[in-house]
Amino acid sequence: MPTPRRAGAERAGPEANGGPQTAAGRPRSEEAHRAILDATLSLLVEVGYSALTVEGIAQRAGVGKATIYRRWPSKLPLVVEAFGDLPAFEEADTGGLASDLDRILRSYVRVYNTTPLGAVVPSLAGELPHNPQLMDLFAPVVKQRRQPLIRALHRAIERGEIPPDTDLDLAADMIVGPMTVRVFFTPGKLSPKIVPAMIALALDGLRRGGAAGSAGS
Amino acid sequence: MPTPRRAGAERAGPEANGGPQTAAGRPRSEEAHRAILDATLSLLVEVGYSALTVEGIAQRAGVGKATIYRRWPSKLPLVVEAFGDLPAFEEADTGGLASDLDRILRSYVRVYNTTPLGAVVPSLAGELPHNPQLMDLFAPVVKQRRQPLIRALHRAIERGEIPPDTDLDLAADMIVGPMTVRVFFTPGKLSPKIVPAMIALALDGLRRGGAAGSAGS
Amino acid sequence: MPTPRRAGAERAGPEANGGPQTAAGRPRSEEAHRAILDATLSLLVEVGYSALTVEGIAQRAGVGKATIYRRWPSKLPLVVEAFGDLPAFEEADTGGLASDLDRILRSYVRVYNTTPLGAVVPSLAGELPHNPQLMDLFAPVVKQRRQPLIRALHRAIERGEIPPDTDLDLAADMIVGPMTVRVFFTPGKLSPKIVPAMIALALDGLRRGGAAGSAGS
């Protein structure tokens, strides 16, 4: 007995292949799709990842469980897709690295304070070592999410603000790292006040005293 | 199938405490306690946090479920306690900040590569926003875990290597941040090779080209 | 909201009424109708009533589920109609009651051994107390099914073989009863060998020893 399941969560566009399937049957409801993702995010905020149940999502979305399982094989990819809907960093091109970073990091603070990102990301990260193929879903979302930062660094190189052989990935990790650490371990307390100190520290290093005068945690 | 380990001969004798508690009845088996924590850690490595079951822990530890619930109210505090048993950073006092950080961060890499830390920490972090009292268990363990780093920074201030008004917490976050980000998002791939570049970047900042020449991620 | 449904399973001929309905649109497929009934019977044989699913019937008949529900409101009436398609007793008029019964009962054995009657009838009977209107569908089929037997008994009265005030229904039940009991409780084992003993017993009664020498069950 075949279990028909479309490839991935995306609908196959008619031009995508010359195969025989002409999208027979009733098409999947775009409305249900959105309702499910919305319910997932709102429940994620309320109860957290480990207490998130497919049954609860279905109920809140006003949807049958089968409608969820028809689209996502399990809770994990569903959460990953919902996570992909959350806003990424804001793009910023102000002409200088410091001010770009200021804009970007403030948007980061805003997003973390208003979305379940702080709850979703750690939980998903915790699943990674035991769910190798989760990486395939997760990596592109993560990567795309930091592109504004990478682009800002790239422009800084072109402008000569930072050395041209800078490792952009490492640099990006260093900039976001402190904020990430704080978000993960001190929930609900992220303040934009630390942004300037972070930027100073990142640009000039410990030995130049970049962290001086910042607010303590 | 593990042999059910019973309380052996090495029970604490009645002379072991002069306290007021009369300890009526059979005392709790220290052996069972260890077996539970060990089983928790080993299962954590194998299946991850979200697939961790108390039933599985009891089975592997050769212990009844009630013996677990007699000690910990639920799965979470048990995992936190097991997490506290994992090694922290290595203490290092070599006389210079750069070399201290080198030693400390290499021990960090070692620990992450050989223990379930990489799986436990994100999952626990994901629970924090929805489990306020988990914070009380979790915070001291996290704090104590970074003491070697804080102490190294403190010595660097005393030595005049870094400005005396440096925000130590922020500085610590900045140093550990990049590694944490990498651990969370790229499981099993942590290499000690990035340590020098990380240290250079942290000490001298982006503008001084600290990240130049490091290996890409 | 009324569900447009044609009267019964038969198509109303255009001359059948002078009402306003002009029977516009595509007429129902007689082919699909037969395929559904056939699929129902064959699945009934294979999996039995309680494991019979409309989904399975549709699949085997190569038909959409809606095509089934357009004709029958639920599984039950569908099965009843399929049941009505099964052969009834064979008509027999040999000039004597004993030989009529012999012919009739042998056809009964044959039908039970080659159709799902033995599986369908008990299941439907089990639904009767909780499905009062099922009676309306079921009764005429059952009644019509035993007409040959009733007619044979009627002729026997006319011939003077049995008393004229014989309760024909009760007599029919008595004749078919033993066979029914056996069919229901010992599946697949119905043998025509018991027919003579049954007839003897029915005609002459226990006190005359009618059952002597028959094959044991």
Next chain:
Amino acid sequence: MPTPRRAGAERAGPEANGGPQTAAGRPRSEEAHRAILDATLSLLVEVGYSALTVEGIAQRAGVGKATIYRRWPSKLPLVVEAFGDLPAFEEADTGGLASDLDRILRSYVRVYNTTPLGAVVPSLAGELPHNPQLMDLFAPVVKQRRQPLIRALHRAIERGEIPPDTDLDLAADMIVGPMTVRVFFTPGKLSPKIVPAMIALALDGLRRGGAAGSAGS
């Protein structure tokens, strides 16, 4: 991972084997067992076999579903066991076959009119052809249930009332058959009035006019 399940629904008595199992763990609740069987019977009366759900039984019995599945592998054996709890024919030894049968058949009427027997038996019978091992559960219950009738016939042979070579099983089927047929096809309408006519017909046969003067169906 072993799925421990005791052999059958019965608890193994300690004397039943010399094996090592000393009935470790909490014993199964006799109370729950009764509650489940009672709930099964009462629901059977209300909704019938095909609408009977394990979930509903669990709810009415105030019991978890697992407690049911720990004892019975599926709905069928559970219903069979509940069915076994229903009263059988009444024993009757009045010194004459006719009066014995009268007593027995009247008890049969009473049981059918006051228990779900009329609903259970047909449904179970319908499952028989597709559930061969159900036979093993069902047969002894059915057999034991008609013992009073068989014994009455046996005594009649010893008394010389009926020929000694009478096939008792066939005779029993003949006596019960008409009633069974009526019960199956005319729910809730079983009246004791037909008992005398049935007995007369069974004892004396059609040709002697046993059925004369009985009430029509």
Next chain:
DNA sequence: TCGTAAGCGAGACGGTACGTCGAGTCTTGCT
């Protein structure tokens, strides 16, 4: 001859029940 109304296979829809598994609690008999 063509439009239109209904039927068609397909399959998604919101639900309910399935049979399994685990959480956290409660009884056994034994230590």
Next chain:
DNA sequence: AGCAAGACTCGACGTACCGTCTCGCTTACGA
């Protein structure tokens, strides 16, 4: 008292069907 074992209620899991509802497509009729 604590212990291993295992049954308890409860609730979520992921699957299968229910009966209904679109889809895009025939197919026959009546204008």
